Amino acid sequence: MLKTTYSVFLICFSLLSSISYGQVxxxxxxxxxxxxxxxxxxxxxxxPYENGYYDYRHDPFDQSKTGTGGYFxxxxxxxKSELIEYDFDHSPQMNVPGDWNSQSxxxxxxxxxxxxxxxxxxxxxxxxxxxxxxxxVNYEAHVYLNGKKLGVHKxxxxxxxxxxxxxxxxxxxxxxxxxxxxxxxxxIPTVNTDWWNYGGITRDVFLAEFPEHFINDYKLQLVKGNKxxxxxxxxxxxxxxxxxxxxxxxxxxxxKKYKTDAExxxxxxxxxxxxxxxxxxxxxxxxxxxxxxxxxxxxxxxFRTIQVAGDSILLNGKSVFLRGISIHDENPLLAGRLRxxxxxxxxxxxxxxxxxxxxxxxxxxxxxxxxxLADEMGLLVWAEVPVYWTISWTNPATYANAKQQLTxxxxxxxxRASVIVWSIGNETPLSDARLSFMSNLAETARSLDDTRxxxxxxxxxxxxxxxxxxxxxxxKIDLVSFxxxxxxxxxxxxxxxxxxxxDIKYKKPVVITEFGGDALGGFHADENTRWSEEYxxxxxxxxxxxxxxxxxxxxxxxWILTDFRSPRRQHPIYxxxxxxxxxxxxxxxxxxxxxxxxxxxDQMQVKYK
Ligand code: GCU
Numbered sequence: 001m002l003k004t005t006y007s008v009f010l011i012c013f014s015l016l017s018s019i020s021y022g023q024v025x026x027x028x029x030x031x032x033x034x035x036x037x038x039x040x041x042x043x044x045x046x047x048p049y050e051n052g053y054y055d056y057r058h059d060p061f062d063q064s065k066t067g068t069g070g071y072f073x074x075x076x077x078x079x080k081s082e083l084i085e086y087d088f089d090h091s092p093q094m095n096v097p098g099d100w101n102s103q104s105x106x107x108x109x110x111x112x113x114x115x116x117x118x119x120x121x122x123x124x125x126x127x128x129x130x131x132x133x134x135x136x137v138n139y140e141a142h143v144y145l146n147g148k149k150l151g152v153h154k155x156x157x158x159x160x161x162x163x164x165x166x167x168x169x170x171x172x173x174x175x176x177x178x179x180x181x182x183x184x185x186x187x188i189p190t191v192n193t194d195w196w197n198y199g200g201i202t203r204d205v206f207l208a209e210f211p212e213h214f215i216n217d218y219k220l221q222l223v224k225g226n227k228x229x230x231x232x233x234x235x236x237x238x239x240x241x242x243x244x245x246x247x248x249x250x251x252x253x254x255x256k257k258y259k260t261d262a263e264x265x266x267x268x269x270x271x272x273x274x275x276x277x278x279x280x281x282x283x284x285x286x287x288x289x290x291x292x293x294x295x296x297x298x299x300x301x302x303f304r305t306i307q308v309a310g311d312s313i314l315l316n317g318k319s320v321f322l323r324g325i326s327i328h329d330e331n332p333l334l335a336g337r338l339r340x341x342x343x344x345x346x347x348x349x350x351x352x353x354x355x356x357x358x359x360x361x362x363x364x365x366x367x368x369x370x371x372x373l374a375d376e377m378g379l380l381v382w383a384e385v386p387v388y389w390t391i392s393w394t395n396p397a398t399y400a401n402a403k404q405q406l407t408x409x410x411x412x413x414x415x416r417a418s419v420i421v422w423s424i425g426n427e428t429p430l431s432d433a434r435l436s437f438m439s440n441l442a443e444t445a446r447s448l449d450d451t452r453x454x455x456x457x458x459x460x461x462x463x464x465x466x467x468x469x470x471x472x473x474x475x476k477i478d479l480v481s482f483x484x485x486x487x488x489x490x491x492x493x494x495x496x497x498x499x500x501x502x503d504i505k506y507k508k509p510v511v512i513t514e515f516g517g518d519a520l521g522g523f524h525a526d527e528n529t530r531w532s533e534e535y536x537x538x539x540x541x542x543x544x545x546x547x548x549x550x551x552x553x554x555x556x557x558x559w560i561l562t563d564f565r566s567p568r569r570q571h572p573i574y575x576x577x578x579x580x581x582x583x584x585x586x587x588x589x590x591x592x593x594x595x596x597x598x599x600x601x602d603q604m605q606v607k608y609k
Contacts, residue, residue, distance in 0.1 A: 143175070332584070
């Protein structure tokens with residue numbers, strides 16, 4: 001009996017403590033703040049039995065009376081008789097940001113727990129607040145500073161931070177994470193995905209310094225469907241009334257002053273004529289400053305409108321065709337998560353080489369830097385949360401997790417002109433529970449941001465030569481988007497697929513989210529030989545003919561820009577844990593189908609001039 005009460009107490013305590021660890025909603029524009037990078041070499045300990053977290057009775061050290069005993073103490077042997085069975089200083093190191101799979105042969109397939117530790121110097125000042133900020137950690141992170149637990153975060157692709165004001169020491173500090181990337185049915189994503197389960201601290205880590213009352217979040221975007229009405233809002237990290245906020249856009253000679261209300265907020269709408277609107281052809285970004293008497297945040301923000309009207313997509317009121325390509329957050333040359341601006345610029349430049357004006361950043365929130373580069377380079381963006389395949393639709397905790405990840409994505413990227421679509425998922429199997437789960441996510445997206453389109457990659461089914469789209473979720477979203485693999489998974493050889501026709505229930509713009517087929521770069525044969533570049537080339541030619549039958553076709557993001565790693569692709573000659581649907585190989589070689597798509601986009605660019 002005692003044991004049960006104690007474990008119930010533990011559950012309540014850990015729930016309460018994780019909530020009360022000072023985690024606020026993600027801080028807006030972290031790179032525009034006063035930050036110290038904690039990137040670089042981190043020591044790590046592989047811990048498959050979580051020996052550094054649980055004692056030999058499998059009770060967590062950090063929930064014990066003393067809260068000590070785990071690897072998070074980061075102890076160093078002081079006396080020769082002392083027993084310590086770990087030692088970060090003499091453990092191997094890995095680069096952060098960086099997944100662990102691509103940094104060590106023995107971690108390539110590792111799914112489990114790894115401890116990561118970084119020492120750093122700080123000079124905290126009285127009256128200032130300090131946060132440690134993570135761009136993303138896959139999948140579950142337990143975070144400790146100087147042996148004290150800051151909190152726990154779940155979700156592999158969205159930013160989070162913890163308030164460390166009371167734990168940060170003058171001089172040397174030790175930050176320790178226990179990272180667990182084991183896939184679980186009730187998580188988001190669930191256990192089955194067609195991408196590599198890269199674990200670790202995969203994006204930037206910063207120590208950020210703020211004045212006592214700082215700006216936690218802000219938004220500056222055009223009101224839905226209006227080219228001259230700006231919506232501006234600010235939220236301080238605490239409810240301080242009367243804080244003066246100055247918004248300025250020097251290039252426009254715009255300056256407006258506000259005072260925060262009792263909730264520490266500012267909200268305003270004001271007209272500003274003659275804005276140069278952002279578009280892929282003219283990706284105009286304005287220097288924006290948001291100031292208080294203690295901080296001055298700089299950002300670069302573009303302004304544009306996006307709407308659907310009948311079966312057209314209107315960008316700044318003009319009908320567009322989305323010349324797109326799907327992209328994973330992976331550098332094929334590394335075979336690992338994109339780590340640097342250089343990696344990301346390379347991927348987006350390859351898309352531009354194909355004459356794209358649009359990218360689908362599948363299947364999860366990508367690095368914030370990727371979206372800022374899309375703003376700069378002129379690429380529209382489909383952003384997505386990893387509600388992928390067979391999710392636990394009836395589990396409330398699973399829904400709360402999906403909603404949190406969608407919220408974090410929208411909070412982080414709401415000021416990015418390039419983002420035009422919030423996608424709530426990919427290829428989710430039809431059921432009543434799934435429909436309600438996804439409908440609620442669609443509502444969440446609209447409640448957080450009514451200016452952008454809401455979509456999802458739906459599935460089609462076939463009846464004879466008819467490809468049918470009648471997914472009830474189609475009622476709740478703005479685009480008809482679906483994945484269709486005629487010529488690869490079904491429908492015979494590429495030359496046979498033009499016999500199909502489409503039966504699409506909804507009169508909305510159609511943006512194909514996926515079609516494609518594999519080709520091993522450099523393998524040449526006739527167009528009916530599977531895995532050859534010629535097969536993939538013929539598939540693209542015939543898919544374009546097939547899809548051109550859709551009168552409301554307004555875009556596509558074929559699957560996929562580059563070959564990427566997947567544990568589901570085991571053919572020893574053609575795959576070797578690579579999904580080969582890339583139009584560029586893992587050596588950076590453009591396959592023949594790349595040029596088929598480019599030619600088609602050149603034609604569509606002329607047609608939609
Ligand atoms: C699916 C899925 C992708 C997957 C692709 C494939 O449609 O959305 O994540 O990689 O098909 O089978 O290659």
